[in-house]
Amino acid sequence: MSVNWVLASIAGTQAQVDTATNVTSTAGSSASSIATLSSMVGGLIVVLVLIFFLAYLVKRFNLVPSSQGVLKTIAVTPLGQKEKLVLIEVDGQQYLLGVTPQQISLVDKLAQPVEIATESFATRLRQAKASQ
Structure with missing residues (x-):
């Protein structure tokens, strides 16, 4: 036991x-x-x-850099390797400038502002998918 x-x-x-x-x-x-x-x-x-x-x-x-400043670049178009046209806006007035390595020249002071439609990324993506 x-x-x-x-x-x-x-x-x-x-x-x-x-x-x-x-x-x-x-x-x-x-x-x-x-x-x-x-x-x-x-x-x-x-x-x-x-x-x-x-x-x-x-x-x-x-x-x-912010886009809220006085000077805004609206569009840039290259003309050559170092030359380009630049559309800028200052206080609501738009100017077309010719830019080279040596100088910047005023080409025209636009009487009527150019409106550039901005597309969203989603819209551009849909367009790219549709074109495939």
Whole structure:
């Protein structure tokens, strides 16, 4: 009887050890997934802060030219390797300029403004797909 009791107590102790091991591995797995999740969220926050910081620098130092200025380039047409015609607008008045490496000449002051229709990328993509 005592041998059976010793074997039963050993089996019970082994079951308790297995249960404790499973609980520990589950807790370790849970802690590991929480650590991974917090690491990913931390990295995401760092990337977002970096994006906003770079956007602030670009805006602060005016690194991207804006089209809201007084002088706007409407169209450019190359005539040769280094010569081109440029249509610009200044305060609502349009001017046609001839540009060479040596000089810029006024070709014409336009009495009636030239309207240039701008197409969206989606429209141009549909046209390209239709032509295939």
